[in-house]
Amino acid sequence: AQSVTQPDIHITVSEGASLELRCNYSYGATPYLFWYVQSPGQGLQLLLKYFSGDTLVQGIKGFEAEFKRSQSSFNLRKPSVHWSDAAEYFCAVGSGGGGSQGNLIFGKGTKLSVKP
């Protein structure tokens, strides 16, 4: 069965430091991979997505992610974290029959805190 694992429940980094959030997936076919961010009381905002092609994907807000098929990973990175990046981050894999990607399987999320 398809699954997504985010090993880190909570990460704290200092403002200006680099960030890497880990995501491992289990999926039989070529996965569609996503990173979303959620601020408290809000919905999910798409940061970036990978469908095919270049394995390094650029997203919004200075985030990037690298797809590594051999490691079944899709880690999210940012070179310099800003206080406004404090939020919860979700990795997801697209799964569905009939070509539909409507069924996203999410990881449990990683809560990011930023120290001044």
Added chain:
Amino acid sequence: KAGVTQTPRYLIKTRGQQVTLSCSPISGHRSVSWYQQTPGQGLQFLFEYFSETQRNKGNFPGRFSGRQFSNSRSEMNVSTLELGDSALYLCASSSDGTYGYTFGSGTRLTVV
């Protein structure tokens, strides 16, 4: 361009009642998906509709149902509410369901 609109934002219901949540997708989007988010189970897929047809369904009891109208607006209904149904219900829309979804801010349902 207006985003995905969910109404109401907050809702308090009593056990045993039923509830209907509404979602208006981005204009032109034909696919609408629903998710339940709880602290314990995280984000779980409920169902997806495309052009008024249910294309996918998650592993939820039959008390959870949905529909989509010809204008792509969608509703989900939960009957015989249980305390465990308390959650943030998120709706997401996509033009065709294959290139990532835009989520609404959700409806926070509290069952007492």
